[in-house]
Amino acid sequence: MALLGLLKATGPASGYDLAKLFDSSINNAWKAGHSQIYPELARMTEDGLVTVEADGPRGRKTYTLTDAGWEALRHWLVGREPERHWRSxxxxxxxxxxxxxxxxxxxxxxxxxxxxxxxxxxxxxxxxxxxxxxxxxxxxxxxxxxxxxxxxxxxxxxxxxxxxxxxxxxxxxxxxxxxxxxxxxxxxxxx
Amino acid sequence: MALLGLLKATGPASGYDLAKLFDSSINNAWKAGHSQIYPELARMTEDGLVTVEADGPRGRKTYTLTDAGWEALRHWLVGREPERHWRSxxxxxxxxxxxxxxxxxxxxxxxxxxxxxxxxxxxxxxxxxxxxxxxxxxxxxxxxxxxxxxxxxxxxxxxxxxxxxxxxxxxxxxxxxxxxxxxxxxxxxxx
DNA sequence: GGACGACATATCAATCTCCACATGTGGTTA
DNA sequence: TAACCACATGTGGAGATTGATATGTCGTCC
Incomplete structure (x- = not known):
């Protein structure tokens, strides 16, 4: 969900971009390394929440949020399941x-x-x-x-x-x- | 560590006691169900941090903190590794x-x-x-x-x-x- | 032209966590 | 004496997480 949010906020981006963005923004609220981000992007692609396009150099893949992805994100943001793990x-x-x-x-x-x-x-x-x-x-x-x-x-x-x-x-x-x-x-x- | 702390605070107790205590005390800071507590107690027994004694009815096992356990707990409490996962x-x-x-x-x-x-x-x-x-x-x-x-x-x-x-x-x-x-x-x- | 750092993606094993399932006993009360 | 609840301990599997390891490319500066 954090990834979807960042995609929505910034527009199309690669896994690498997202990893950096993670560090520089929501890292205080949520942490995720690249080894979580890449598989997660693959999974979300399968689920139709994002689309991929291999365009840039060095095998760069750009991910774009789909309507379904935005809908899922929106649903999650508005939804109010009681917080699951508060652990400090x-x-x-x-x-x-x-x-x-x-x-x-x-x-x-x-x-x-x-x-x-x-x-x-x-x-x-x-x-x-x-x-x-x-x-x-x-x-x-x-x-x-x-x-x-x-x-x-x-x-x-x-x-x-x-x-x-x-x-x-x-x-x-x-x-x-x-x-x-x-x-x-x-x-x-x-x- | 939370378990060791509770054991230190309350004295000898069973896994069941600890699970209840967890709920009624530090549940806001840390969550753990019985399915985590029992294996954890077994592991800590192996490591010599606690000792077991099967005494009560219904197969109740009472765990007691050892000196090594208290030392480990103390070390953790005083130690200041930067917090690993702040996630909310x-x-x-x-x-x-x-x-x-x-x-x-x-x-x-x-x-x-x-x-x-x-x-x-x-x-x-x-x-x-x-x-x-x-x-x-x-x-x-x-x-x-x-x-x-x-x-x-x-x-x-x-x-x-x-x-x-x-x-x-x-x-x-x-x-x-x-x-x-x-x-x-x-x-x-x-x- | 070579070295280097930033870009870029991926996999694997170990561990942790969650939730559901499973099993059985002891005491009280209707 | 049957039913029921609190007591009491476990296992198993799916999925998340971490940290290490791997591989390769592009641009720039010397």
């Missing part, structure tokens, strides 16, 4: 974080925050980039998706920083209590 | 949204917003629920992950509503322009 390593780690001690967890979160901050920067750059650098923008694309990505990364960064601060505060409090307890014990021992 | 159907749809006309896209977004709002409600309920209803809370778990989930769903809901409103505004503007153009044409025709 980051979320899993976040969930299991309390297994580590507070200091360690906080350190991990701070590194995570840096990572999100970096992604945030690169997305914000994209927002100010023009069509040359960001081909999908020419088609008015990714406008809303880009804003979403920016907001999400900002949220993630702030969440990581806040959680880290919270964990550190708790750790400090605990150490204080322990220290007080030890002081008391020492005082008792000294009696 | 919703994000993909969001990206391809401009392929639809504005009204249709807005309608889709409003339905999407409803969905996020519902998830938001259920997560907020979870926040106020006590350990009885939400077993992982007993272990102090999911505290930060839960807050993250709430923030994310709120963000998603607001993004969908804002984007829908924006699309509708643009569609209305366009229609106005078109109508004005037609008026002018009619006036010319009437001359």
């Amino acid at each position: 390593e980051a979320a899993l780690r976040a969930f299991l974080l309390p297994l580590l001690d507070a200091r360690e967890a906080a350190a991990w979160l701070r590194r995570e925050a840096e990572y999100y901050a970096e992604r945030l920067r690169s997305l914000e750059e994209l927002r100010h980039a023009d069509g040359e650098e960001y081909p999908m923008k020419r088609a008015g694309f990714g406008r809303y998706a880009l804003e979403l990505g920016i907001s999400q990364n900002r949220l993630l960064r702030d969440w990581a920083l806040d959680s880290a601060a919270d964990l550190e505060r708790r750790a400090a409090e605990e150490e204080n209590e322990t220290a007080t307890g030890e002081d008391a014990a020492e005082r008792r021992a000294g009696d | 159907e919703a994000a993909l749809r969001a990206f391809l949204l401009p392929l639809l006309d504005a009204r249709e896209a807005a309608a889709w977004l409003r339905r999407e917003a409803e969905y996020y709002a519902e998830r938001l409600r259920s997560l907020e309920e979870l926040r106020h629920a006590d350990g009885e209803e939400y077993p992982m809370k007993r272990a102090g778990f999911g505290r930060y992950a839960l807050e993250l989930g709430i923030s994310q769903n709120r963000l998603l809901r607001d993004w969908a509503l804002d984007s829908a409103a924006d699309l509708e505004r643009r569609a209305a503007e366009e229609e106005n322009e078109t109508a004005t153009g037609e008026d002018a044409a009619e006036r010319r025709a009437g001359d």
Whole structure:
């Protein structure tokens, strides 16, 4: 479906073009290497969703979206089957974080925050980039998706920083209590 | 890894227990049915990450985390290999949204917003629920992950509503322009 | 004219994942 | 005591995914 979408957005293209386009546009939402793209294009050709034409040099094949393909894409876009797999390593780690001690967890979160901050920067750059650098923008694309990505990364960064601060505060409090307890014990021992 | 984490968090458990726990806890971050869990437990037993003991009735097998298992889990939690698969159907749809006309896209977004709002409600309920209803809370778990989930769903809901409103505004503007153009044409025709 | 990098397509094996099918036991309740 | 539900564990096959490997061409720069 992602391939159909790109074909619709850009017009006829080769598998190679699509692979590059994938990288430079929806790679944040969906990943696919050329070893997935080529067989998929062959399958879609069989299904009549696209047509092929061998035209360019180096055995280049240009694929074009058919009416049936656009219909299928449209149907998928509008359809609302509940999302099948929402799966995120980051979320899993976040969930299991309390297994580590507070200091360690906080350190991990701070590194995570840096990572999100970096992604945030690169997305914000994209927002100010023009069509040359960001081909999908020419088609008015990714406008809303880009804003979403920016907001999400900002949220993630702030969440990581806040959680880290919270964990550190708790750790400090605990150490204080322990220290007080030890002081008391020492005082008792000294009696 | 998710399994190891749950084992660490809850202590010894059977595959059945883990499957249920999965559903009631990290299901939002990671999904796994029993048909994945049982083979995975067998594999981890071979690798020495857990030990099995057939004890309960009905062929129940209880799995216990070994030191090696905890070490592996710890290593995974602390380690920071860049996230491998971030893949989201919703994000993909969001990206391809401009392929639809504005009204249709807005309608889709409003339905999407409803969905996020519902998830938001259920997560907020979870926040106020006590350990009885939400077993992982007993272990102090999911505290930060839960807050993250709430923030994310709120963000998603607001993004969908804002984007829908924006699309509708643009569609209305366009229609106005078109109508004005037609008026002018009619006036010319009437001359 | 040779080297090199970008263009361009393809296949294979290993692994992961999903869904459906399959099988059986223990406790409770009508 | 029969029925039923929760408990409990598996297998098998289709399809997706990843990463490695393979092969060859075109244009350009030195």
